[in-house]
Amino acid sequence: MNLIELNQVSISHVQGSERNTVVHDVSLTVKAGECFGLVGPSGCGKSTLLWALAGLNPNWSGSINMLGQPLTAGKVFSGDLRRRVQMVFQDPYASLHPKHRLRRALSEPLKLLGYQDIDDRLSEGFKQVGLAENMIDRYPHQLSGGQRQRVAIIRALLLEPKLLLLDEPTSALDMSVQAEILNLLNDLKEKRDLTMVMVSHDPEVVDYMCDHAVTMKAGRIDTEKFYN
Amino acid sequence: MTNNSSLVRVKNLKIGLEDGTELVKGINFSMGHERVALVGESGSGKSLTARSLMGLLPGSLLVQANQFELLGETVLSYSQRQWNKLRGKQVAMVLQDPKYALNPTQNIGRQVAESLVLHQSLAKKIRIEKVEYMLDAVGLPNPAQLCKMYPHQLSGGMGQRVMLAMALINDPQFLIADEPTSALDHAVRDQVLELISSLVEERNMGLLLISHDLQQVADHCERVLVMYQGQLIDQLAASELSNASHPYTKTLWSCRPNIDKRGEALPILDRKQIASLTGGAVR
Numbered sequence A: 001m002n003l004i005e006l007n008q009v010s011i012s013h014v015q016g017s018e019r020n021t022v023v024h025d026v027s028l029t030v031k032a033g034e035c036f037g038l039v040g041p042s043g044c045g046k047s048t049l050l051w052a053l054a055g056l057n058p059n060w061s062g063s064i065n066m067l068g069q070p071l072t073a074g075k076v077f078s079g080d081l082r083r084r085v086q087m088v089f090q091d092p093y094a095s096l097h098p099k100h101r102l103r104r105a106l107s108e109p110l111k112l113l114g115y116q117d118i119d120d121r122l123s124e125g126f127k128q129v130g131l132a133e134n135m136i137d138r139y140p141h142q143l144s145g146g147q148r149q150r151v152a153i154i155r156a157l158l159l160e161p162k163l164l165l166l167d168e169p170t171s172a173l174d175m176s177v178q179a180e181i182l183n184l185l186n187d188l189k190e191k192r193d194l195t196m197v198m199v200s201h202d203p204e205v206v207d208y209m210c211d212h213a214v215t216m217k218a219g220r221i222d223t224e225k226f227y228n
Numbered sequence B: 001m002t003n004n005s006s007l008v009r010v011k012n013l014k015i016g017l018e019d020g021t022e023l024v025k026g027i028n029f030s031m032g033h034e035r036v037a038l039v040g041e042s043g044s045g046k047s048l049t050a051r052s053l054m055g056l057l058p059g060s061l062l063v064q065a066n067q068f069e070l071l072g073e074t075v076l077s078y079s080q081r082q083w084n085k086l087r088g089k090q091v092a093m094v095l096q097d098p099k100y101a102l103n104p105t106q107n108i109g110r111q112v113a114e115s116l117v118l119h120q121s122l123a124k125k126i127r128i129e130k131v132e133y134m135l136d137a138v139g140l141p142n143p144a145q146l147c148k149m150y151p152h153q154l155s156g157g158m159g160q161r162v163m164l165a166m167a168l169i170n171d172p173q174f175l176i177a178d179e180p181t182s183a184l185d186h187a188v189r190d191q192v193l194e195l196i197s198s199l200v201e202e203r204n205m206g207l208l209l210i211s212h213d214l215q216q217v218a219d220h221c222e223r224v225l226v227m228y229q230g231q232l233i234d235q236l237a238a239s240e241l242s243n244a245s246h247p248y249t250k251t252l253w254s255c256r257p258n259i260d261k262r263g264e265a266l267p268i269l270d271r272k273q274i275a276s277l278t279g280g281a282v283r
């Protein structure tokens, strides 16, 4: 089964009357359970593509099918899709409210979804990414860069997504903590059948993690590679 | 300033919270006009150490040291005003989170020019030229157009290079770069580091580079300081990284993922072993 199908998708940034199209005619498919890599030089449109897949940029054309559902351009995700697709942003501050303690920022979405044992889930999440539990009551700016990035990963995983969009998820981590996070993601891939789309500028991370990868160049797909 | 004069001299530097928690636990190091890397575990205190050297720690953190010199001056008790004179001119820093450090309401051209305006009196035309030259030097395409853009319109790697241009524009003597290339692909990363290295050479600067990328460190620095949980646990020549003897430094070097490790779990740190060592290995 394909979790993502893009056909001739172009994506723009729109501001006022200005439209800047930065992703052009991209077609690709991502299978369930696969780790799909997205690589390419800085500014080539990787984050732009990921934001559209997360339903966060309505300015696209072409056709997108996510988790078996066709998307309508201009409409934000609702219901099941919104929960099933989670994203780890390139900028870890993007998903954390600067004035809320982590406990609040992380538990609010869980409350909305009716989870019960929230505190236990938070503790478990912090443990999984190698963070001390007592950090839960800090504000985002009271963490180191790599700790913040790990909190952004916990936030996305807590919602038990089917599809995880990862934008440079280990760029702020040292090699040994990166190894722990990559092991965790591979574990979830195996045990929970997690599907991932991973943007990374590190070819070794892509080679190690991905089953299938594309290289983008100036907003277009340049090459495609399958690992086996 | 002469060639081998010291840029930084720090003895027993401690950074802590008001409740007594120590985040940086008494470290010693000094450096001159050379390229030094600061590496180590996420959360080990690299950014705090670097920020303390620029007078950029939040007020909620307390700094203590037996000696704390920057460019030969004792700066521990510097006022904000004294720091403002020094920072952005003789000493400059590229912060770890570029987007957070940029002002969302000002265009890029104005922000890059700002420290020129503060520290040098140049004609507007020369200022613009210098800004565009610097943006070009860090590998950003179309500097003139970029100057009109706002931070949210930049990709991650573009924001990082803008920060670097801002830090370099006043020809500092000492540059601290906190993960300046973590969002860049290898080609641009090498270009940016070549640029920094050549400036260090040409202008006889000092560089303190914080990086997770040990290969990059080995290629571009002379010396490496290794931190772990608030302590400086190892110091070595960059050329020695591949046969480091300290178990932590060794793990850092060897747990890189690669294509041959597909399907296997990556080796991870034996924290107990390191903990048993750090008691004695603190310098």
Ligand SMILES: Nc1ncnc2c1ncn2[C@@H]1O[C@H](COP(=O)(O)OP(=O)(O)OP(=O)(O)O)[C@@H](O)[C@H]1O
Pocket (backbone or CB within 6 Å): A013, A014, A015, A020, A022, A040, A041, A042, A043, A044, A045, A046, A047, A048, A049, A090, B152, B153, B154, B155, B156, B157, B158, B183
């Ligand atoms: N909100 C925006 N408004 C206008 N242009 C934008 C906006 N966001 C990004 N862009 C532009 O779109 C292009 C692609 O940016 P994108 O962030 O997708 O790149 P990227 O491949 O993720 O790069 P990096 O590896 O540096 O993060 C860039 O030229 C960028 O300037």
Ligand SMILES: Nc1ncnc2c1ncn2[C@@H]1O[C@H](COP(=O)(O)OP(=O)(O)OP(=O)(O)O)[C@@H](O)[C@H]1O
Pocket (backbone or CB within 6 Å): A141, A142, A143, A144, A145, A146, A147, A172, A173, A174, B017, B023, B040, B041, B042, B043, B044, B045, B046, B047, B048, B049, B058, B060, B061, B096
């Ligand atoms: N304002 C603060 N209040 C409380 N603790 C803090 C604050 N800032 C940082 N810390 C803690 O101090 C420790 C060192 O942080 P620092 O940012 O120096 O780490 P780092 O080595 O730069 O890590 P990274 O590689 O993840 O950026 C971390 O455990 C962090 O949680």
Ligand SMILES: [Mg+2]
Pocket (backbone or CB within 6 Å): A046, A047, A048, A090, A167, B155, B156, B157
């Ligand atoms: Mg990006």
Ligand SMILES: [Mg+2]
Pocket (backbone or CB within 6 Å): A144, A145, A146, B046, B047, B048, B096, B178
């Ligand atoms: Mg840091």
